[in-house]
Amino acid sequence: MLIQDIRRILALAGPLLAGQLAVIGFGVIDTMMSGRASAEDLAAIGLGSSIYITVYISLTGVLQALAPIAAQLYGAGQLRQIGEEVRQSAWLALALAVPGVLLLLFPGPILSLADTPPALTGKVERFLHLTAFGLPAALGFRVYQAINNALSRPIMVTLLQVGGLALKVPLNAWFIYGGLGIAPMGGPGCALASTVIAWGWCLTGIAILYRGNAYQALEIFNRWSAPRRASLLALLRLGVPMGMTYLIEITSFTLMALFIARLGTLSLAGHQIAANIGAVVYMVPLSLAIATSVLVAQAVGARRFEEARRTAWSSIIFAVALAAVLGIALWLGRTAILQMYSNDAAVITAALPLVAFIALYQLADAVQIMAAFILRAYKIALVPTVIYALSLWGIGLGGGYVLGFGLIDGTPSFLHGATGFWAANGTSLAVAGLLLVGYFRRVSSQACAEALASSGTSVDPKRATEA
Secondary structure, eight states, rough: OOOHHHHHHHHHHHHHHHHHHHHHHHHHHHHHHHEEEEEEEEHHHHHHHHHHHHHHHHOOOHTTTTHHHHHHHHHHTTTHHHHHHHHHHHHHHHHHHHHHHHHOOOOHHHHHHTTHHHHHHHHHHHHHHHHHHHHHHHHHHHHHHHHHHTOOOOOHHHHHHHHHHHHHHHHHHHHHHHHTTTTOOOOTTHHHHHHHHHHHHHHHHHHHHHHHHGGGGSSSSSSSOOOOOHHHHHHHHHHHHHHHHHHHHHHHHHHHHHHHHHHHHHHHHHHHHHHHHHHHHHHHHHHHHHHHHHHHHHHTTOHHHHHHHHHHHHHHHHHHHHHHHHHHHHHTTTTHHHHHHHOOHHHHHHHHHHHHHHHHHHHHHHHHHHHHHHHHHOOOOOHHHHHHIIIIIIIIIHHHHHHHHHSSSOOGGSSSHHHHHHHHHHHHHHHHHHHHHHHHHHHHHHHHHHHHHHEEETHHHHHTTTT
């Protein structure tokens, strides 16, 4: 059954991975093209992207509640109710866009933590102002993405994401370097390119939902729905903890960037490259996690709890094995990969030791992301949020601050600076992964035992608690 489960997961995860790589390709292209402009532009993109991603991921995490809710409804055959959930999610996206835009338009309090030079701060502010105009569209597209994932139809999302990536390079070149009546914008030009593409994605997604035959049974546009308190509260009960989880995870990296910025532009540039490489590799377990979450949620909605548990364990085993292979490949090709990002020997030297930590923590990262998404398929998000807060903020960020700035006498010198932050972050992911897997084991065993009890079948307590 393991091979069969893996095939089902890969059939869904393949298109998801292509789309995720296309999206992360935006950051790769931004990093490479701004790095060719100047080290200051690269540092500005690194800091600006960290802040924007923190806002974007936190808000989209709330909207991501639509995916497990709709997937369970799909498994239960309640198609019209899915359409109502989409309409309520659209209202929620509009509401969430307001604070997000305001944070990006007025980033002063956040930037004060980095204590960056005025010239760098100005570029970061311009970058964030441009991303603010694209945030509403990005949130709208996330609703479209969530519903497609829930229905096991990720292909149209992937095609749009790949198409956007194809436009990213020429738009970046136009806005960064100028031409055809556009003055050179430097690093902030990356943000304008992404904003243009985000609106293209959003409007196209709406048109597909309206005209696509595959969505007619959902009756999304057949009736008007005002915001409904019960529906919005249900989305928020699941979405807010999910958003908090995303916030905790991403702020652990954002605050890393802000603290590392105090070590100088060179250290920040090296960290940006390492973080970008890690983000690319992370797309593999993330895609597997999304696919697994959909399949598990559909099985839970159909009350096939044993199938849900088996699929989850198969995916965790496969993700760990794949992460080990990717980590080894990353370490072996580290020099060639870094040279693709920058031709500055000093920047490459700053990034080189960080790659070792990326290669090592892939295993822990795969475990924690798989377990977190599987728990969301069961509509469980609060406990994972607490686990993330204690692990990533406590061990990861707190430990990184202590190591990175050498606050404890006798700490090995190689753990000072950016390497200390990365070492602590990897440890925090390992702790989170172990705790999340343990909690999933308990949840899945209870679900199977309750299903057996409700069917009138006698239950062996010892077997019911086996993983």
